[in-house]
Amino acid sequence: MSLKVLFVASEVAPYAKVGGLADVAGALPKALTALGHDVRLMMPRYSSIDEQRYPLSVAVDTFPVELDSAREFALLKETRLEGVPVYLLENGRYFQRENVYGYQDDLERFTFFCRAVPEAVRHLGWRPDVVHTNDWHTALVAAWLGTSLRADPFFGPTASVVTIHNLAFQGWFDEYFRARFNVVPRGLADQTVDGVSLYNALALAILHADVVNTVSETYAQEILTPAYGEHLDPLLRRRQDHLFGIINGIDYDFFNPATDRFIAQRYDASSLEKKSANKQALQQETGLAVDPRVPLIGVIGRLTDQKGFDLVAQMITPVLEERPFQLVLLGTGDERYHRLFRELAERHRDQAAVYLKFDAALAQRIYAGADMFLMPSRFEPCGLGQLISLRYGTLPVVRATGGLADTVQDYDPEAQTGTGFVFRAYNPFALTIAFARALEAYHQPATWRGLMARAMARDVSWSASARRYQELYEKAIALHR
Secondary structure, eight states: OOOEEEEEOSOBTTTBOSSHHHHHHHHHHHHHHHTTOEEEEEEEOOTTSOTTTSOOEEEEEEEEEEOSSSEEEEEEEEEEETTEEEEEEEOHHHHOSSOSSOOTTHHHHHHHHHHHHHHHHHHHTOOOSEEEEEHHHHHHHHHHHTTTTTTOTTTTTOEEEEEESOTTOOOBOOHHHHHHHTOSOHHHHTOEETTEESOBHHHHHHHHSSEEEESSHHHHHHTTSTTTSTTOHHHHHHTGGGEEEOOOOBOTTTSOTTTOTTSSSOOOGGGGGGHHHHHHHHHHHHTOOOOTTSOEEEEESOBSTTTTHHHHHHHHHHHHHHSOOEEEEEOOBOHHHHHHHHHHHHHTTTTEEEEOSOOHHHHHHHHHHOSEEEEOOSOOSSOSHHHHHHHTTOEEEEESSHHHHHHOOBOBTTTTBOSBEEEOSSSHHHHHHHHHHHHHHHTOHHHHHHHHHHHHHSOOBHHHHHHHHHHHHHHHHHHHO
16 A cells, blocks of 8 residues: 655755765655655755755745744745655754754754644645654654644554664753753653653653664664663663664665766676776775785775774784785774874875765775775664675675674675675674685685675665565554554
């Protein structure tokens, strides 16, 4: 059956992007629409969104939003993302800012957005079967659909889904904030559920949404434990019958080595030999020695402990000095890692090139030009880099956690299976062993070509995941009833 789905997110690519949530919000609704569903997006209208580049029309004229003792007002504008309606909620006080996050009043900003979403939908006169919220920034919409809006004549039949992209960020508030913005009745907030405080936007959504899901099956199991649960694991265990994991996909139209406009030589699984031209071009661009025999390792991402850079810091210099390989790193993060990789590039100019910035075009050239992709995360709800690297035939070296465990199959030399190199223990020795296995396999051309072919054959598109989300929505509707 065709469903009406409102997808609510704080960031949506290409309009505003900070992390992987924006990629999901920009791709999943398109994949669901392709399955025949009426899917619409809603996000804040930040001042950084260029109205000349993305023409906007008024969908709902100015309307009031009850937030605190004084009324706020909002305006709803509309554009289209490859046929999917995208509603941008405009308010000068909260969203006339260049950045998506990072302000002292972020909690207030996104509470306002959550208050405005149901009012905007009423004015549209379009009642969704399911409202799909994402992370703490929009979680209160799901919480309210399960509490104060449950008896509402308009929203009563509407089911709710909250997706956890990263459990570490939760939207904590205090009693003053709760009372000022009437987040929930005091009696509800004062409850603790299995020791978990409900002065927390994400906790309220976990408790009251019809369905909770996260972005890989393994991460859905990991967050039930104290090690990964970020102090919400007792609440998640209480609701584990309503907790599901669905792996993210990537946009196959954009991440496509056969059509990628950023890379030197386009290729596909039937022309793997052409990939080497991208390696040569990347070596030339980064000032590394042009040598097809030397394995080239790509690293793209946030330079933080969560991404495993504490392990990389302990093993990279001795391995670089002992084994012939090259490294190209692109990313920003903690200053201590900036210093580490700057010094590494200075000491090993012929082996390491480091770019401490964000550069989308260079990222594409690294995915296409590298032989391997390093992603040794401490935890990883889903991960995007390993999915793109599989698509480009660039073999991932990853830790078996979250979405990395679900998407990368470890190479088995006897069975000649696998799509990458996986280690389990979180220590530099385990990473070094996985790295050494990858380097050894690289020097076996037939083996390496088989790994590349299997990696590119793996379906990491949104089409398969979208069907699972369709099933999840149907489950949410059934549970809601």
